[in-house]
Amino acid sequence: MSESASTGIGPDSCTAGIPKAYEPQAVEEKWYAFWEKEGCFTANADSPKPAYSIVIPPPNVTGVLHMGHVLNNTIQDILARKARMDGKEVLWLPGTDHAGIATQAVVEKTLRKEGKMKHRDDLGREKFLEHVWAWKEKHGGIIIQQLKKLGCSCDWSRLRFTMDPEYSRCVQKVFVELYKKGLIYRGKRMVNWDPAARTALSDEEVEMTETKGHLWHLKYPMLDAAGQPIPDQFVIVATTRPETMLGDEAVAVNPKDERYTRLVGTKVLLPLQNKPIPIIADDFVDPKFGTGCVKVTPAHDPNDYAMATRHHLPLTVVIGPDGRMTNEAGGGFAGLDRAEARKAVVEQLEKLGLLLKVEDYVHNVGHSQRSGVPIEPYLSEQWFLKYPAVESSTKAVEEARIAFHPDRWAKTYSHWMTNLRDWCISRQLWWGHRVPVWYKKSEIRNPKSEIRAADIYCGMEPPPDPENWEQDPDVLDTWFSSWLWPFATMGWPETTPTLKKFYPTTDLVTGPDIIFFWVARMIMAGYEFMGDLPFRNVYFTGIIRDKLGRKMSKSLGNSPDPLELIAKYGADALRFGTMRSAPLGQDVLFDEKDVELGRNFCNKLWNACRFRQMQGGEVQGEMNPALLTSDDKWILLRLDRAIREINAAYAEYHFNEIAQTLYRFFWSEYCDWYVEAAKAPLQSASPAQKANTLAVMDFVLSHTLRLFHPCLPFISEELWHGMGYSADMPEAQGGKSILFAPWPKPLSDAEKETWGLDDAADQLAAAKYDLVGLGRNWRREFNLPANKKLHFVLKPAGPLAAPEVEVLRLLLNAEQIRVDPGYNPPQGTPRVANSLGELYLPLTGLIDFAAERARLTKELEKARAEVAKVREKLDNPQFTQKVPPKVLEEHQKRLADWQAKVNQVEQSLANLPA
RNA sequence: GCGCGCUUAGCUCAGUGGAAGAGCACUUCCUUCACACGGAAGGGGCCGCAGGUUCAAGUCCUGCAGCGCGCACCA
Missing domain, CATH: 3.90.740.10 (Valyl/Leucyl/Isoleucyl-tRNA synthetase, editing domain)
Incomplete structure (x- = not known):
């Protein structure tokens, strides 16, 4: 893959050339361009694969990316990328919203500032709308470009705008149909009037x-x-x-x-x-x-x-x-x-x-x-909608055919749905879908009398004799167009292949603040016009706040610019940091430290792969079961557990758990323990053993990169190619891009058996790491500098292979570990022990025995307290009789373990000079 | 007024019935040939308060308090 050459990592690159720190900017640009050029995000409506679809909550066409968008769209992208790896045909349908009041207000303000008008009446409707469209052309693409920077895998070939001609036809059609059904009516009512925007609003606004x-x-x-x-x-x-x-x-x-x-x-x-x-x-x-x-x-x-x-x-x-x-x-x-x-x-x-x-x-x-001014109750003639398909929409959520995550929002939905009041849909604005209604000109409009039905023409086309009619000047509420989003973006009212393949959509990701504005209304529109629900799952994000818990706002200046964060830390870092701190349904207190953590994590990943590269050699395909070390087996079991945990977290939309499991597995398990332990065979073992260690690394890394891909799309793609893992895969399943690589499966029982991944191997490695921890503690206890090479003596509890001792030596940063089953330590030799054996540090004279005694005493107290706690439970007949056998066994084992610990520490204490 | 959240380490938060966790911050040591965007070892919690259910409660139930958010036409 020639792409890898520019950023340094790759099978052919020389070690010195690989940057020590991951540099995301060039990598991200390169791969996004590649994905787009190769059409990786384009959904194929004729695909035999099962469909997975999401429609984006369309951002304001003239808006700019803020942290809320980052949270929301990162989640959608993760879902879309995961679905692709699961073998689904994925459509993530993007688009923008014309956002009537907001956009018109911005343009009006600008035109006033530029001295082009005092009030829009100065320009007139047509002239004013020209300005809005010009504004839209100028600013409308910005947020799309920003979403691309974030890595969003939207199908840009299907980009929609709520004022597209086809979309406008949908809005008109819906109005006309509902009018003819009698659900849309005109009435003189006391409405919520915004004197600043000079328009009526709905109750929800x-x-x-x-x-x-x-x-x-x-x-x-x-x-x-x-x-x-x-x-x-x-x-x-x-x-x-x-x-x-x-x-x-x-x-x-x-x-x-x-x-x-x-x-x-x-x-x-x-x-x-x-x-x-x-x-x-x-x-x-x-x-x-x-x-x-x-x-x-x-x-x-x-x-x-x-x-x-x-x-x-x-x-x-x-x-x-x-x-x-x-x-x-x-x-x-x-x-x-x-x-x-x-x-x-x-x-x-x-x-x-x-x-x-x-x-x-x-x-x-x-x-x-919108404008923040006090609402004025105002008597005026407006268009109202009596909501359609209310019963089926209410039931769909109550009976969980549409599942809300977290589900407590279902109650809020239900409450609103059972207390519906007619929706005031007309707005006294110019930017939007104009009400498709004409009034007979001959009828002199007297504001005090309502217009007779016969003098109203409602249709998708203007009346045949337009000269006798005058169109209603009002436009429709923006939400009256966005409630059609899930199907109007797919070619409705035609039964297009896209609509057939991808409707109903799978997931919707949005904020609970628009549950009434948008979610509820989309459900009603779905049932009314498609006869089916618009989506099966709704994930409600939290609100992004600053670290003081305040809502982010321009006036407070507490809203960081996501693009600056991306420039500084990388998009992957921003995504990962945000996900890691975004629990389901809770507000997110955003701190730039989170993004820094994301960057550090990417750097860790980069360097772990760099380390693998520095060992040289091709990708090692086969792991030889006979050569697997206890460390190998341990990390394969940790990988298996991570895959299972991540799958479970995906099933429940627990994105923070996904991120946390990835972090724990890769950093705390793979890097901190496995890589360090693997350095033993890599430095000294036979070529065959060394190759097998690399095979384990390649196995784990190639799985890890795929697990990372939905959250960290860029660096995972870079390393996927750079490490050469793409080479062995079929073109459509990871060969071209990690986007389509199969999602890792947990290890099967057969695999575990083949590789000998049993409890014994697992416990051997765990005991080793435990003993290492005990031994490392001495450096601090005795003020031994971390870089001082030490001599240890190990008195093993049973047979212990030389390679295991070598791992101990390396992890303890020891000059030497002398294995002596018959070791008889001089009184005063520091001693720790566990099931693996006894570890001694013969250093008489250099040691602060008082500190060691204090530490051991504290440890003994802790162990004795634990023994007492468990024993108390086990002595309780109520407990032993009623508790499930599994829990009883656990407690019995715990008692034995702590008792053993007590004995060990007592012996260590006894070994100290009096 | 009704409804819904939240209250766990200095900070931000995971943890929904069986031994109190993470990240950041802090202390000490280390530039050891993947990474100082790093490594190692530590310190630090009446899990908001009070009852109850249970062999067992941070976790379930009932109150109470504080904070936050929805919904609601009382001038």
């Missing part, structure tokens, strides 16, 4: 935030039958929004409230407007709250609107769609912003002596999720 405000108590003068104020007689109303009083049309009391019964039917004088308004009785009013009198502002409060409807009160609009007071608010207030008007109204009332008191008051205020 309103965030209730606890706000410190005030409760103003206002005095409304009572009027007598002749309409004259009764001196010193007032009705007291309390309000959090005094500016709305300019639009009051009544004061309401509870009909059962005896304090006010006699007042019902009389009138009060609305201050400032000097308008008589009635006192009405309505059950809505809670007599126990405040004074029991409520001011009624029909046009600016949903409850008041409902009351006004019941009592046939007029609607006085005093706040306009721009959040400024209208002419109806009166001369002194018209034109003021609602916040300014509040101050002005309070000031005036105070002057008139009509402000009784002001209390601090904490309450929830709806804010626009």
Whole structure:
């Protein structure tokens, strides 16, 4: 493979030429280009392989990559790459979203800044949209390029945008169908109005935030039958929004409230407007709250609107769609912003002596999720959708045909689904899918009267006589297009091969914050238009926070730029670090240290392979069972365990466990123990034995690289070729790319038997490493420098082959280990022991016996405590009778082990000088 | 108000019924021919509090407290 030459590692490269540290930049660029050129990510709809598919949650077309994207897309990429290695035909379908309000707001802001307009009306619809499209062309590809940097294996040939002409047709078709079914209707309602964006919003786009405000108590003068104020007689109303009083049309009391019964039917004088308004009785009013009198502002409060409807009160609009007071608010207030008007109204009332008191008051205020400003309840005509396929969608999740991970979100879903309210889908914007509805021009549009059905034309094509019609100016909520994403991206309404092969999709990876916005609606759209669920599993990621637990935001400046991290540490490092700290369903506290850990891990992998290369020779294919050492057998068993653990973690979407197992296996088991132990045969054994050790390394590394590939796609590919493991594989199964190499299988019983991977070998190696640990501890105890060569004596408990002793010698960094079954140590020789035998360090005179005695005493105490703990359990007949046999055996063995430890340590202590 | 999470080593977090774990940070030693983006050895936990179930509880149940997040029209 010529690709390997440039970065240094490879079968033919000379040792000196391999960089000591992994340098990801060139490697990542090279392999991404290779994958794309070779069409590795392109899904074949005609493939006989079983299908695996994911649709990307489309990022905002003009957005840039942030840490949330990194988390989300790394997970999707891991799933996609794992599925390929499992032999599936994989489609990861990418795309972007037009993100109506967000994009329009950004473009408007830019155009204002550039002095090209003050308000979009200055440009007009067509001209303005030209600017948005230009913006989209300029910025739309950025996030796609960034996803490629991250290594995402999306099928870019199928890239979709929610405003693609074909996609727009889907949106129109869906609107028309639902309109004809009567599920989409037009209505005059009190909606959530965003005065900054000047559009209606859905309920889901309103965030209730606890706000410190005030409760103003206002005095409304009572009027007598002749309409004259009764001196010193007032009705007291309390309000959090005094500016709305300019639009009051009544004061309401509870009909059962005896304090006010006699007042019902009389009138009060609305201050400032000097308008008589009635006192009405309505059950809505809670007599126990405040004074029991409520001011009624029909046009600016949903409850008041409902009351006004019941009592046939007029609607006085005093706040306009721009959040400024209208002419109806009166001369002194018209034109003021609602916040300014509040101050002005309070000031005036105070002057008139009509402000009784002001209390601090904490309450929830709806804010626009987009622009952050307080929502204004606003009466307007909008399009609404009565959700389709609700029952099947609810059941699909409740009966786990669609599985949520973690499943607790199913409860949230269920709660929302059983309390659905119609979805306000029209937006007073220009950037988006325009409502496919035309109104007859001859009908003079009177905002106070609703348009008759006969004068509405709804269709995918404009009416045949367009000159007589006028299209609805509004566009549709962005989510009204993204809810079709899983099938509209696959060629629906045609039954395309892609749709046939890959719908329903397998997994969806998204954030729980859009469970209502997107996930629930996609499920309903799936059932309504495809007659089937859109995905089988939904993985909900956590939210990425900074290390102080704060949400990442531009204003806080606590959001690192993933591309800078990639440039600094490599994409693999970013992916691995993120996965390792991202438990299922929990928020992720991101720390750059995690990425550093990822980089260090890649470097470890690089150097472990570099070490193998430095031993020379071709890839060794066959392991000769007769030549396998206990260390070989031990690492093969550890590999087997790692494969099983990783498979189990994949099955449960536990990505942090996958990363942690990879880390533990490769670093703590393979590098720390196996490689160090293997240096013994590599340095001194026969050529055949040496070759066999290399065969074990090649076996383990070639499996390891494949286990790593979904998480670390770049370095695993580089090393896969560099080490020559691709050479033996069929072209389509790893020969071309590790992408298609078969996913490692756990070792079979037959393999374990062939290679002699039994408990005895496993325990021999483990005992060796244990003894090494005990021996190494002496260096610290006795202040012996780590590089000082020492002489040990080993008194083995049984027969011990010379190569095992050589491993001990190497791991202990010993000059020599003298094996002497009959060794009779002089009093005072430090001693440790386990099942392997007794290890002595004859160093009389150099030793701090007090420290050794203290250490051994502590160890003895610990061992005795453990013995006591286990013995207590075993002495309990309840325990021995009820416990499963396996657990009983474990405890008995534990007792024996700790007892042996006690004996060993006692002997070691006895061996110290008194 | 209802619902859902979280509370384990200095920090960030794994660990869902059978001997308290990882990474980082810290201490000591080591530039030994894969790696100082490294190696070795250490120190450090009433597993939030109180009850209960069980032979056995960090793990299951019930309260309580603190923190966080959803949902909810009380002015």
